[in-house]
Amino acid sequence: MIFLELVLQNFGPYNGRQVINLDPKFNDCTRPILLLGGMNGGGKTTLMDAIRLALYGHRAECSTRGNLSYTDFLTQCVNSKASPYEQTRVELVFEHIENDKPVKYKIVRAWEKNPKEGKDSLGIFGDDDTWSIEALVNTWDDYIENILPLGISNLFLFDGEQVKELAEQEVPPPIVVDAIRALLGLELAERLAVDIEILVNRKRKEIADKEDLANLEDIENELKQIQEEFEVNKLSYANLQEELKLFEQQYQEAENKFISEGGKIAAERSFLDQQKKEKTAETEQIRQEMGQLAADVLPLMLIQPLLTQVQTQGEKEFRARQAQIVQDILLERDQRLLDLIGKLDIAKESLDKIKVFLEEDEYRRNSSSLKEQPWLLADDEALSQLGNVIYYLHNAEISAKQLLASLKNKEEEILSIERQMQTAASPEAYDRLRDAMQKAQKQVTEAKANCETARRRLVELEAAIEKAKKNLKEYTEQTIDRKNREHIITASARVQETLKLFRERLTLRKLNKLENEVTECFRYLLHKSDLVHRIAIDTNTFSLSLYDLQGKPVPKHRLSAGEKQLLAIAFLWGLARVSGRRLPVAIDTPLGRLDSSHRSNLVERYFPSASHQVILLSTDTEIGEKEVETLRKNEAIAREYLLKYDSSTRQTTVQPGYFW
Structure with missing residues (x-):
């Protein structure tokens, strides 16, 4: 798959029609890198959102969507300077191999400021742009899942914040875990296990007598209520964590203001x-x-x-x-x-x-x-x-x-x-600053207490769910299973055991390959080739463990911040390679906190090799003059664009060239 062209019309900060040629072919030769430069807030992340939106529509995991409905999100994406009668459009042209032949499609999503029926209009065009392929429009979600599944898209379309989060955590974040499960095929096996369980319970209900059925339904209802309460509390816990982050930020701001406006001097x-x-x-x-x-x-x-x-x-x-x-x-x-x-x-x-x-x-x-x-x-x-x-x-x-x-x-x-x-602040101002800081500190303390209470409640509900499942299992075994040893139930149990064994072996097999790929990628990127000899991946949490040449563990805290970031990039690179899919890679703010040597390794080794098409969205401090000259010298860049942001009009235009 290759992205050939991206068109933005009145989308985000892009006013009017902006066309970006993404074809990696340059003078009859292919160069993998498309370099787009822009300052922070200039529209780089909006480009990533546009690609995701074009591919997945209402399922897209865009950066600014949050908990917004799809209708509200589309309205939010309309350019502030656009006429109420003008459409907002996102067009993405791509090419991929179908039946051993290259085919080209254009995805067009268009909507107005208040979308009709709360959604966009989708058009899929072939080589002839004059008519839409209705068959593909109706089945587009299934079609794109076969090319670039949503579950693994974050392995190919990712940003620096994702790499930073992955580098700082001992256990990969949920978004990466989901991608790993989808990549390893575990998601399908787990869904099959759930479906078999539903089938078993349905057959048990069919053969149970009235009293057994009533008792069974009571237990199931109790389990359902606990699970619903667990989901509600899980969402509440997530909201409390977000609230805690907000209060911590407010406390930090109040403390900084207390110091900057003389509160500290007044105290002294x-x-x-x-x-x-x-x-x-x-x-x-x-x-x-x-x-x-x-x-x-x-x-x-x-x-x-x-x-x-x-x-x-x-x-x-x-x-x-x-x-x-x-x-x-x-x-x-x-x-x-x-x-x-x-x-x-x-x-x-x-x-x-x-x-x-x-x-x-x-x-x-x-x-x-x-x-x-x-x-x-x-x-x-x-x-x-x-x-x-x-x-x-x-x-x-x-x-x-x-x-x-x-x-x-x-x-x-x-x-x-x-x-x-x-x-120093006046006594009144000092008291005001101190009270604001103390209030913010109190909010942080209360938010932490609420988070801890919610976490404990989640633990209690998890225990209650496990107990209810155990009761359900014991009840069915003691009553219905003893009375009705039907073939479908016993066969399903054997299938479940076989499926469990299959999942374990599949996980080990795929993880072994993934470990080799991640190790190879990390050693290739790292300039200290003797630091890590092997990387192991936990089968349950997918956390990484590092070992030296003697087989001794290498604690992650021994790695510098830059080395941790290289490890995270190697992890994502290894996952992409294991997927076996020939897909473009788009990276937003790619270099983060890397020092000069690590940055050089990434520029010279990863970017030209990450994929046959690599879209880099960078600030002037990440891929600087030295790095871009290296890429040009190595003939790795096909095209360069500059996202020029005008702070007075809050609009961005796409111009050829880079910062230098």
């Missing part, structure tokens, strides 16, 4: 107040120290330049006084020298030269000495005290700068604490 207000008091006390201590500095020499910083100027002037006048003393000593010495030379017998010319030299020397000394008139007239002790003051003033300046820096840091810390306190 006392701690912040204490921190603010400590920082304020430290700030006050710094201010006191700065006050002590201000009471000492620090105010002199205001005239520090004048003090420095005074010190410089004092040093100049001190040096001038020293120079004057030296000048006077030298003048006195020069005079004594001249007096001595005058007494000696020296030529007048030489004496005159000596006088000139001494006069010039005195002139030079006078020129280099201080010309300014001294005005400070400070003594040595005053200058020494001034130097000490300037030294202590320098140290005081350093201390003051350090204290100012510390004070600034403390004030910034206080400001930060005040900002945190400002973001």
Whole structure:
């Protein structure tokens, strides 16, 4: 079977007529992958729903249907922008082998916003689109069951959420268990066993006397009532579980809101107040120290330049006084020298030269000495005290700068604490947030209690059903069976035993093949080929057990989240291979939480090999630029489409190409 074309007209977010060519043939060669890219909420899952709806109609298990009636579901699928007089249509063209020849059919389902008679109109067209094949229209459900049975369709049309659920659970979910039973043929055998039981009870009623028949009917009525109550409670339990999930989500939202809007900070207000008091006390201590500095020499910083100027002037006048003393000593010495030379017998010319030299020397000394008139007239002790003051003033300046820096840091810390306190909710808002969170928590607690009560009631009803069945069996054995050992009853019992043995052997045979396929698929996808050597499947629950090369169990918790997801994909792949059916595979959001190596294995090994036709519905972060380039390089992609979603109009259009 190959999907050739999908047409959506006013279906979901697809306004107008949108045509998607799904033919895997590309330039006379076949490439398996059809790649459709779209962001979350852009219409990828709607495409999967359209394929299911076209194939199965009112039996389709669509993602958004839930508990809606088929009429309400069809109305919900009509595009919001469509005219009330326009039809909504889903068309699917496919080809498959019939009597060793390829045949092509087009499925057309159409309806209006308020469907007439509460259902769609179905048309099945052959190569000639001008007339519908009425014989196929009337028997379509049976016909499609022979090609792609609804029970196993989820093995070929699945999404990432299904893989995620299968990966996280120890026991496969009911939808997969049902598919496995349908695939292994157990569903038919179990239905046959029920039919035989009904036949036996009918024959027993025919041969029972009035009293036996009345007692038998009482027991059967009791069993029927318990079974009906069990089904009601089972549905109620499922609803309570959904309600519990909703309350847990509401509690999480209330808790997040409590934290984001300052509830947590408000609850820690006392701690912040204490921190603010400590920082304020430290700030006050710094201010006191700065006050002590201000009471000492620090105010002199205001005239520090004048003090420095005074010190410089004092040093100049001190040096001038020293120079004057030296000048006077030298003048006195020069005079004594001249007096001595005058007494000696020296030529007048030489004496005159000596006088000139001494006069010039005195002139030079006078020129280099201080010309300014001294005005400070400070003594040595005053200058020494001034130097000490300037030294202590320098140290005081350093201390003051350090204290100012510390004070600034403390004030910034206080400001930060005040900002945190400002973001805290007000007492009224805090009480409101806290009450909302406590209310949500109470709802979760009550919902859990209700779920547990419903679960216990289900267990009690199951026990009551088993007891009623046992009573029915014992009664029939003790009364009717003893009186009427008819051939049909005993033969039916033997058939039941034979059928039970047949189911067991059939299950073992099919599961053995399935185990080999799943093991092969998992080892092929996993880059750690030595981690798992064999995978076993439980005959009752269909849960998976992993074993290494030495035959020792490999706990599932040893697997990473990505490896668990690969195991789930291998399980679905193995089931599809065991089915022996040549069917397309469609995967919505395929890569989930895989790391780069696992993602590479899936892209290179699974997608091109999953089937002869693989429809991938992916976001830009799942099959990214690197992955799509790998698929293009390996010539695995036949066609690429981009589901372009306009958030302003809430409409999606199909465009050729991918994100890159």
